[in-house]
Amino acid sequence: MxxxxxxxxxxxxxxxxxSSLLTSxxxxxxxxxxxxxxxxxxxxxxxxxxxxxxxxFIMIGLIFLFAPMWWLxxxxxxxxxxxxxxGFVLMFxxxxxxxxxxxxxxxxxxxxA
Numbered sequence: 686m687x688x689x690x691x692x693x694x695x696x697x698x699x700x701x702x703x704s705s706l707l708t709s710x711x712x713x714x715x716x717x718x719x720x721x722x723x724x725x726x727x728x729x730x731x732x733x734x735x736x737x738x739x740x741x742f743i744m745i746g747l748i749f750l751f752a753p754m755w756w757l758x759x760x761x762x763x764x765x766x767x768x769x770x771x772g773f774v775l776m777f778x779x780x781x782x783x784x785x786x787x788x789x790x791x792x793x794x795x796x797x798a
Contacts (some may be wrong), residue, residue, distance in 0.1 A: 686708070692786055693786075694782060694784060694785050695783050695785075695786065696738055696741070696742070696783065696784035696785070697734070697735075697738055700734075700737075700738065724755055742784060745777070745784075746777075749773055749777045750775065752773065752774040753770060753793060756769050757769055757770070769797050774796060777796060778792060778793075778796045781795050781796065
C-alpha cells in the first residue's frame with residue numbers, strides 16, 4: 686500500500702496486475718528483508734520495477750526500429766513496403782500512447798522523431 690500517490694505509466698499499471706511477476710525475488714527490496722512482520726508481507730523495490738519497465742520499453746522500442754528495416758530488405762513491391770512502414774509507425778504510436786503517461790502532442794512528437 687502506497688502512502689503517497691505517484692504517477693504510474695499505463696505499462697506499469699498493466700504489469701502490476703501480474704502479482705506473480707512482481708512478487709518474484711528480483712523485485713523485492715533487499716534492504717528491508719528483515720522488516721517482514723508476517724509471512725504474507727512483501728516489500729517491493731520501486732527502483733527495480735522502474736528499471737525493469739525502462740529496459741522493457743527500450744527493448745520494444747529497438748524492435749520497432751530494427752524489425753521494419755530487416756523486413757523491408759525482403760519486400761520488393763513499393764505498396765507493400767509502404768504498408769510495412771505505415772504499420773510499424775502506427776504500432777509505435779499506439780505503444781507509446783499506451784506505455785507512457787504522455788500527452789497526445791508528446792506521443793505525436795515521439796512518433797515523428
